Amino acid sequence: MALSYSLKKVAEWNHNYMVTSLGTFDDHIVAGDQISSVSLLKVVGDELISEARDYGPLYPVAVEALNSKSLICANVGFNSHSAF
Numbered sequence: 737m738a739l740s741y742s743l744k745k746v747a748e749w750n751h752n753y754m755v756t757s758l759g760t761f762d763d764h765i766v767a768g769d770q771i772s773s774v775s776l777l778k779v780v781g782d783e784l785i786s787e788a789r790d791y792g793p794l795y796p797v798a799v800e801a802l803n804s805k806s807l808i809c810a811n812v813g814f815n816s817h818s819a820f
Contacts, residue, residue, distance in 0.1 A: 749777065749784045759801035759808075764806050768796030774809060 746776055749767075754774060758766035765777045765784070776788040798810040 737811055747779070747782050747784050751775065751786065757796060757799045759799045761801040762802070764801060766801040768799035768809060770795055770797075774799060774807075774816045 751772075752767055752769040755767045755769050757766075759766040763779045764787070765779060767775045767777065769775065772789070773792055773794045774790045774791040775786060778785045778787050794809065795812045795813050796809050798808075799807045804807065
């Protein structure tokens with residue numbers, strides 16, 4: 737028996753360009769974007785609210801949100817770090 741899956745749009749976010757990694761904790765999402773670095777979003781109903789963004793020259797290839805004060809981010813080719 738073949739399984740069937742479908743996607744359903746529940747929210748829209750137009751403030752990142754090339755999201756390559758996502759991390760979550762509680763009602764938050766951390767988005768790693770290869771062009772505009774790292775964004776912290778809060779999920780409120782069917783909306784995504786921007787809470788913080790690091791505009792530094794970070795090229796994130798992986799992000800993971802640990803809690804409201806800590807996240808881990810791996811980048812490529814730069815000697816920089818991100819902190820909210």
